[in-house]
Amino acid sequence: MSFSNNFNNDPNTYANIFSFMGFPLGRELDDSVDAVILGVPYDLATSGRSGTRYGPNGIRQASAQLRWEEKRWPWTFKLGDKLRCLDYGDVCFTDGDSEDLVSELSETADKIISANKTLLSLGGDHFLTLPLLRSVSKRYGPLALIHFDAHTDTEASDAKYNHGSMFYHAPKEGLIDCEHSIQVGIRTEYDYEQHPFQVLNASWVNEQDLGTVLKEIKQRVGNQPVYLSFDIDCLDPAFAPGTGTPVSGGLSADRALQIVRGLQDLNIVAADVMEVAPAYDHAEITSLAAATLTLELLHVIAAKR
Template identity: 80%
Template sequence: MFYVRDLDNEPNTYANVFSFMGLPLSRELSEDVDAVILGIPYDLATSGRSGARMGPTGIRQASAQLRWEEKRWPWTFHLADKLRCVDYGDICFTDGDSDEMLAVLKAEASKIFAANKTLLSFGGDHFLTLPLLRAAAEKHGQMALIHFDAHTDTEASEAKYNHGSMFYHAPKEGLIKPENSIQVGIRTEYDYDNHPFQVLDAAWVNEHSLGEVLSNIKQRVADMPVYLSFDIDCLDPAYAPGTGTPVSGGLSSDRALQIVRGLQDLNIVAADVMEVAPAYDHAEVTSLVAATLALELLHVIAAKRSSK
């Protein structure tokens, strides 16, 4: 089932770009699988520009640019030696049927978690993190949230499908523990006096050292199981123009990768990369950085596993 290097059929940047990083396309959740990639082509909960439904395809296609490096810099190991991954493909649902999408996503994610796999999901709009948290909590209980974004997504909205209110509902449902959760890169309005999460806003992150940023995150999360959610608009539009609600003044791709890389000693049980909208992209800039962040997350998860 797993890719074995064949010098007569060497993979390259242009050939057979069907899955993330050329991983096997498989829905077998056997003991030979450690981590699963899942695509969710849905963006009907968005409040800005639509198009994130094409995010999973964009990320997979851009990942072809990353396949040539056997050991990803600056890691010193082959990912496949420490983490056995498959691409589960995308969930399928009737076009425009949000209720069906919700049911299918919850069922598939729950199945993956029940099989003791780490799940890395590609959106799609950020609303999708809420059903993913519901599925993850069934397996891991209440979690700490590390949330990279330009927006807090804590709008007090009772709308069933809203990509700006997931983290208003998640604490109310007991999925995440606010006092152990942190948001990074925020640079839009929120209720400063009553906000339940610690916030490292974009200006603070850009002005302080990497060590200070990581120290705040790790102190906040402590030893809890972690769900890491990365909305690509956490990055400045110079680095990620292809998204629905871009906000100037964000993180650089380098700073974001450094922060993610520094989280390797945390217990990350699931993660996602959301809000990539390739139609607004230029030269695959956003899709490429999203694919790079996803690959970095897999190395972080692999490094933690190998240290146990």
């Protein structure tokens, strides 16, 4: 099985689009695999519009539009020459059973991470980041979190399944180090006096030059192992209408890609792209943005090698 030429040799944008970027679809975690794409089609913890269970498939389908370019602009290398990627498919769980979802996701993530693979998960609602953080922190200890979102997701809720309280619970469970964590693109209410994370709000990020934004992120994170979580509603609805809780005034797709691209010297050990709900989008705009961000993240991880 050839990884370096798998999708580069098949630029078709409408045939055989079963996996992300045409990566091999399988579950063998041997030495020929460096990074793993995992879909999690779950949206039972959402508080807004449902539909993110279709996000992983929407992102995969949209990724076909990115397969024709041998070297993704502006990178100067072929992804497969540095990073051999596998699409693991989706986590399977009993319909409507959130407890089973957490169990199956945790077991799958543990398996992938213990095999020393970089895990990039596609959602699904943002609650999924909490069980993923539990798995990743088992290997790396408390993580620095880089969180792109319109919302801080720090609601002080004891609800077991809530896509707005993951980053309230994660510090309490010792999964992330708040002193080295940062949230980007926020533009909704939070506790300004007691908030544990540094916040770069959307207006500030949009007004600053790229170097200033990246300096803030890198100074906060330092040399810590990083978990990067990207809620697609960090983007303005003009660039990502297909999501459950859209908020005007967000980042452009280009701005977000520039920031992500600038993180290549950080130690990103796992990542996710969440909250894509294709049904609220008339032209795959959101799915394409998410697929592009996912591909950019893979290049960022590859560039570090």
